[in-house]
Amino acid sequence: xxxxxxTFISRFESMKKPIILVTNDDGITAPGIRHLAKLAxxxxxxxxxxxxxxxxxxxxxxxINTTLFCEEVKIDDGCIKEWSCSGTPAxxxxxxxxxxxxxxxxxxxxxxxxxxxxxxxxxxxxTMSAAIEAGIEGIPSIGFSLLDFSYGADFKSSLGYLSKxxxxxxxxxxxxEVVLNVNIPKGDGVKGIKICRQAKxxxxxxxxxxxxPMGKPYYWLTGEFLNLDTGPNTDIEALEEGYISVVxxxxxxxxxxxxxxxxxxxx
Amino acid sequence: xxxxxxTFISRFESMKKPIILVTNDDGITAPGIRHLAKLAxxxxxxxxxxxxxxxxxxxxxxxINTTLFCEEVKIDDGCIKEWSCSGTPAxxxxxxxxxxxxxxxxxxxxxxxxxxxxxxxxxxxxTMSAAIEAGIEGIPSIGFSLLDFSYGADFKSSLGYLSKxxxxxxxxxxxxEVVLNVNIPKGDGVKGIKICRQAKxxxxxxxxxxxxPMGKPYYWLTGEFLNLDTGPNTDIEALEEGYISVVxxxxxxxxxxxxxxxxxxxx
Numbered sequence: 001x002x003x004x005x006x007t008f009i010s011r012f013e014s015m016k017k018p019i020i021l022v023t024n025d026d027g028i029t030a031p032g033i034r035h036l037a038k039l040a041x042x043x044x045x046x047x048x049x050x051x052x053x054x055x056x057x058x059x060x061x062x063x064i065n066t067t068l069f070c071e072e073v074k075i076d077d078g079c080i081k082e083w084s085c086s087g088t089p090a091x092x093x094x095x096x097x098x099x100x101x102x103x104x105x106x107x108x109x110x111x112x113x114x115x116x117x118x119x120x121x122x123x124x125x126x127t128m129s130a131a132i133e134a135g136i137e138g139i140p141s142i143g144f145s146l147l148d149f150s151y152g153a154d155f156k157s158s159l160g161y162l163s164k165x166x167x168x169x170x171x172x173x174x175x176x177e178v179v180l181n182v183n184i185p186k187g188d189g190v191k192g193i194k195i196c197r198q199a200k201x202x203x204x205x206x207x208x209x210x211x212x213p214m215g216k217p218y219y220w221l222t223g224e225f226l227n228l229d230t231g232p233n234t235d236i237e238a239l240e241e242g243y244i245s246v247v248x249x250x251x252x253x254x255x256x257x258x259x260x261x262x263x264x265x266x267x
Numbered sequence: 268x269x270x271x272x273x274t275f276i277s278r279f280e281s282m283k284k285p286i287i288l289v290t291n292d293d294g295i296t297a298p299g300i301r302h303l304a305k306l307a308x309x310x311x312x313x314x315x316x317x318x319x320x321x322x323x324x325x326x327x328x329x330x331i332n333t334t335l336f337c338e339e340v341k342i343d344d345g346c347i348k349e350w351s352c353s354g355t356p357a358x359x360x361x362x363x364x365x366x367x368x369x370x371x372x373x374x375x376x377x378x379x380x381x382x383x384x385x386x387x388x389x390x391x392x393x394t395m396s397a398a399i400e401a402g403i404e405g406i407p408s409i410g411f412s413l414l415d416f417s418y419g420a421d422f423k424s425s426l427g428y429l430s431k432x433x434x435x436x437x438x439x440x441x442x443x444e445v446v447l448n449v450n451i452p453k454g455d456g457v458k459g460i461k462i463c464r465q466a467k468x469x470x471x472x473x474x475x476x477x478x479x480p481m482g483k484p485y486y487w488l489t490g491e492f493l494n495l496d497t498g499p500n501t502d503i504e505a506l507e508e509g510y511i512s513v514v515x516x517x518x519x520x521x522x523x524x525x526x527x528x529x530x531x532x533x534x
Binding site for chain 2: 095122129178266
């Protein structure tokens with residue numbers, strides 16, 4: 001099934017044209033954000049505020065003790081304005097919303113990331129932290145990631161599905177305190193979309209130890225992703241089966257189930 | 268009520284001496300981590316792996332595209348070993364567990380942070396990301412923060428309470444997929460400990476725009492914390508009432524309540 005943008009745009013003809021902020025963590029020139037900015041133009045007026053360099057693995061880092069530079073740039077046609085920013089993905093959302101855009105955006109789109117942000121990776125992801133930052137500000141937002149690290153990854157095959165998800169958010173509005181974590185399997189054989197939960201997982205990590213030419217030891221992080229979840233309806237399961245995973249993602253980290261456990265400790 | 272460490276140590280005499288990893292985000296020489304490392308020595312064999320420079324606001328950033336340096340240092344007496352690390356707080360936990368310590372620690376303690384990590388600040392906090400990183404690895408962990416940014420903050424008054432919390436974790440074990448976010452009010456009038464939930468909140472932010480001597484515009488982030496939560500039992504409420512807040516904090520970001528909402532979208 002290939003869904004064209006056109007199918008969905010028509011539903012929004014009666015709506016005010018939304019203001020859309022597009023960002024990412026791979027940097028403003030990455031192919032992923034170029035495809036997303038182009039797609040976003042089908043839905044509204046697009047502003048891009050994105051890092052001037054790759055910021056993968058930056059998590060929810062914010063720049064609080066130093067300055068930020070934001071340079072207006074023109075990379076592709078069709079966006080209202082674009083800014084290349086020296087900060088993190090979360091910084092880009094903060095400065096986009098509060099300083100650069102003419103008004104608060106109606107929607108924030110982050111990505112399309114080169115590489116997965118499913119399962120525990122949501123915590124390390126600059127892409128998802130940008131989306132979450134928008135969610136904290138009460139703005140509907142979606143983080144998109146493709147399970148393909150390569151520069152020349154095929155972002156096009158899934159754009160119809162991405163349109164469908166963006167349309168659904170614009171039509172239904174986002175539930176309060178929810179952002180969407182959307183991961184897309186590699187290849188052109190996507191079977192559809194599944195709403196799912198974050199799989200329990202971690203990384204089995206090790207460090208390669210080497211010595212600099214000056215004799216100083218240094219380390220490189222390496223690791224292997226471990227899916228620890230054998231239950232149903234996880235994002236990892238959906239992706240392995242060839243579906244796009246959509247996880248409603250929140251930012252209240254309270255483990256409500258264990259409030260009672262801790263109260264039983266008699267502290 | 269002042270609780271001495273002695274009261275609690277005695278309960279653990281029959282236990283194997285735990286291996287404790289201590290880290291923070293303010294840097295290895297900050298007074299907060301010095302107090303925490305000292306306190307931890309009452310409970311077990313202490314190893315410190317902490318950033319070589321302040322890393323506040325680094326969230327769950329990890330170093331994936333460059334090298335890490337870890338230098339063994341001796342700052343205070345009493346620790347088995349200490350390493351000053353070029354990475355983020357989450358990096359310190361990863362490399363501590365997987366490379367530097369002789370075995371997987373039984374407990375990870377992060378802090379004592381200079382400044383609050385209650386409410387939405389948990390997401391931006393390097394202190395809490397270090398604790399969460401340990402939790403992902405299945406290691407009981409606690410992040411401690413004092414609501415006082417100053418270098419000369421009074422960390423001593425609350426050490427008895429911190430002992431009580433550490434003791435409770437060692438006695439009871441940590442519930443699965445839970446880490447503790449502990450925030451401590453400023454001053455010596457702490458009334459006790461409350462188990463509570465993360466308050467809904469955000470930052471009302473603005474950017475100060477200035478011009479460099481070379482005429483290039485730059486920005487400084489400034490902001491005001493907004494508690495948006497009028498419900499009972501929040502960490503902000505506990506702290507305002509003079510209690511230490513303890514929030515059981517998880518890392519499954521799935522907003523389970525809205526899985527059904529999204530399924531209703533017919534994607």
